[in-house]
Amino acid sequence: MNMKRDYYEDINLFHSKTVIFWFAVLILFLVLYPFLFKNYYIYVANYIAINIIVATGLNILVGYTGLISLGHAGFFCLGAYGTVILMVKAHIPFLIALPLSSLFAGLFGFLIGLPALRLEGPYLSIATLAFGLTITQVVGKLDFFGGREGLHTSKLLIGNLHIDSDRDFYCLLIPITIIMIFIARNIVRTRVGRAFIAIRDAEIAAETIGVNVMLYKTLAFAISAFYTGVAGGLYAFVLRFIEPQLFSQMMSIMFLAMVVVGGIGSTFGSIAGAILLTLLDLELRNILSIPYLGKFLESLSKNFFSITGVSNIQFIVFGFIIIFIMLFEPLGMFGIWIRIKKYWKTWPF
Amino acid sequence: MSAIIELKDVVTFYDLIIALRSISISIEQGSITAILGNNGAGKSTILKTIMGLISRQPSKGDINFLGGKIAGIPTEQIVRLGISYVPEGREVFSELTVKENLLMGAYTRKDKKGVKKDFPWIYNYFPILKEKENQWAGTLSGGQQQMLAIGRALISRPKLLLLDEPSLGLSPLLVKEIFNIIKAINKEGVTIVLMEQNAKMALTISDYAYILENGRVGIKGPSVELLEKKEVRELYLGIYSGSSRNRYQNIKKK
Numbered sequence: 001m002n003m004k005r006d007y008y009e010d011i012n013l014f015h016s017k018t019v020i021f022w023f024a025v026l027i028l029f030l031v032l033y034p035f036l037f038k039n040y041y042i043y044v045a046n047y048i049a050i051n052i053i054v055a056t057g058l059n060i061l062v063g064y065t066g067l068i069s070l071g072h073a074g075f076f077c078l079g080a081y082g083t084v085i086l087m088v089k090a091h092i093p094f095l096i097a098l099p100l101s102s103l104f105a106g107l108f109g110f111l112i113g114l115p116a117l118r119l120e121g122p123y124l125s126i127a128t129l130a131f132g133l134t135i136t137q138v139v140g141k142l143d144f145f146g147g148r149e150g151l152h153t154s155k156l157l158i159g160n161l162h163i164d165s166d167r168d169f170y171c172l173l174i175p176i177t178i179i180m181i182f183i184a185r186n187i188v189r190t191r192v193g194r195a196f197i198a199i200r201d202a203e204i205a206a207e208t209i210g211v212n213v214m215l216y217k218t219l220a221f222a223i224s225a226f227y228t229g230v231a232g233g234l235y236a237f238v239l240r241f242i243e244p245q246l247f248s249q250m251m252s253i254m255f256l257a258m259v260v261v262g263g264i265g266s267t268f269g270s271i272a273g274a275i276l277l278t279l280l281d282l283e284l285r286n287i288l289s290i291p292y293l294g295k296f297l298e299s300l301s302k303n304f305f306s307i308t309g310v311s312n313i314q315f316i317v318f319g320f321i322i323i324f325i326m327l328f329e330p331l332g333m334f335g336i337w338i339r340i341k342k343y344w345k346t347w348p349f
Numbered sequence: 350m351s352a353i354i355e356l357k358d359v360v361t362f363y364d365l366i367i368a369l370r371s372i373s374i375s376i377e378q379g380s381i382t383a384i385l386g387n388n389g390a391g392k393s394t395i396l397k398t399i400m401g402l403i404s405r406q407p408s409k410g411d412i413n414f415l416g417g418k419i420a421g422i423p424t425e426q427i428v429r430l431g432i433s434y435v436p437e438g439r440e441v442f443s444e445l446t447v448k449e450n451l452l453m454g455a456y457t458r459k460d461k462k463g464v465k466k467d468f469p470w471i472y473n474y475f476p477i478l479k480e481k482e483n484q485w486a487g488t489l490s491g492g493q494q495q496m497l498a499i500g501r502a503l504i505s506r507p508k509l510l511l512l513d514e515p516s517l518g519l520s521p522l523l524v525k526e527i528f529n530i531i532k533a534i535n536k537e538g539v540t541i542v543l544m545e546q547n548a549k550m551a552l553t554i555s556d557y558a559y560i561l562e563n564g565r566v567g568i569k570g571p572s573v574e575l576l577e578k579k580e581v582r583e584l585y586l587g588i589y590s591g592s593s594r595n596r597y598q599n600i601k602k603k
Contacts, residue, residue: 191456198442198453205440205498208400209505210428210457265444 007173021326042166044152046238048278049177050231055258055270056184057227063265065220066200070125072255077247078105079232088154102229109225113218131316132252140244148242264335284314353378359410361398368394370564381541383551384562392544396511433507439494443487454501470499492523509540516547
């Protein structure tokens with residue numbers, strides 16, 4: 001059992017020496033990573049890190065506060081466009097443009113959070129869905145945002161350092177990701193985080209002990225939108241080019257899927273979900289290059305599962321994997337982790 | 350003795366359905382007041398109306414708490430005035446630990462040291478909570494959850510504690526225990542309002558009682574007197590005395 005003897009133990013970020021040890025190993029691995037792997041895998045790592053930030057932020061909303069959003073691609077879009085436009089048009093340095101545009105995304109999150117006070121479940125998801133769809137339409141129509149052609153990012157300078165290659169960007173991105181994760185971990189351990197969980201578990205009881213439900217629901221939206229905004233701003237520099245079509249509805253659903261597959265209400269789960277889904281998304285197209293089986297599957301999907309005649313086997317496999325995970329472990333990857341932990345802790349029973 | 354809270358001609362609707370038809374209740378400082386009644390008589394509605402949980406209600410009437418009007422104020426501000434509410438069916442935060450649940454209860458308090466000092470006070474009433482301090486509240490049994498819900502309400506140091514059916518779904522022995530604790534809490538000066546189905550228990554520990562019928566106050570009076578009253582005994586306590594056996598049942602049917 002999780003026994004804590006005093007308050008300081010309770011507020012500790014790390015629960016034991018083992019955790020510190022494995023955390024050190026992880027940091028070491030992350031430091032060595034760019035030297036061990038080739039460029040493509042660094043790009044993959046960057047991509048994963050960005051999705052981790054989004055999933056962590058979305059988890060505060062979905063997992064801890066019990067609200068839902070199908071419009072997070074909209075906040076992602078705001079973060080990305082905000083950062084690029086501030087840098088290209090107003091020549092504001094990256095380290096100021098990123099937080100500014102994230103705050104802007106957070107402000108929008110606050111506004112979108114207002115209907116959340118009245119709407120629940122399916123109704124709320126439709127309202128947020130509408131937001132996600134609208135943003136890309138608006139951005140695509142306005143020439144100021146580059147219209148349908150999109151925008152190229154400007155040079156990324158931090159002080160005098162020119163961040164150019166994926167490897168350079170990795171060195172910038174990973175520390176930001178770790179900091180964001182730590183902040184999220186801390187938010188859910190404080191008064192604010194407990195209020196979020198209280199609202200999710202028993203809204204009326206939360207209200208009757210003095211939690212301002214309105215404030216905290218909109219706050220949850222704002223925080224998670226801020227996280228998504230940060231990730232969006234960074235994403236622009238992974239691709240070095242942004243266009244409205246990138247921020248599709250599919251993206252919002254992927255974000256939500258990361259949180260759900262990872263395990264709702266656990267930061268660890270969100271991270272795991274983000275890693276798994278990003279890897280699947282990027283790597284499943286390699287299915288087609290498996291000898292024999294790949295060719296077979298390709299023709300199968302072209303002939304039977306596709307309207308347009310384009311091979312879509314990777315999406316089918318992707319869907320299957322998610323269905324299987326949710327079928328066998330409804331708590332997601334976090335549930336699998338819990339089960340392993342329980343097995344060892346209660347061994348030999 | 351003066352009234353800590355007073356409801357004057359309060360009318361509450363759920364949309365178009367009238368739930369309270371002009372209810373006037375006055376609760377003495379430092380007392381235990383029981384509010385009894387059948388299902389649907391409006392017991393819980395009274396508490397919800399006091400707490401401001403039903404939006405835009407009460408539609409008529411005044412609620413005065415310690416001399417100030419509280420009708421129409423947002424719930425979280427009412428809590429800050431010193432009213433605590435234990436909702437029906439416990440409603441603990443299942444994925445917070447027992448300790449965190451209590452911390453949430455002290456949400457409105459600014460004095461962190463005072464809150465820390467109050468933990469032993471709560472644990473003194475409910476020793477089982479101390480044992481299960483770091484366990485998720487969702488893993489507690491029903492009785493323990495009820496104790497936690499009461500503890501959570503107590504730790505905000507309320508002047509007035511509203512209990513909505515604390516005996517719901519508990520074994521007779523546990524009901525007795527909970528009621529004893531309620532009495533002990535009252536002795537420390539907390540005014541208590543008790544909504545109950547368990548009429549006998551509630552009348553035994555309370556000083557004054559209101560019996561609701563169809564959204565109106567039907568019978569009221571000191572609990573000791575009500576325990577002796579014929580119609581109360583027959584309708585709510587199920588004790589029949591000789592010849593009048595069917596009389597009040599017939600009245601009720603109308």
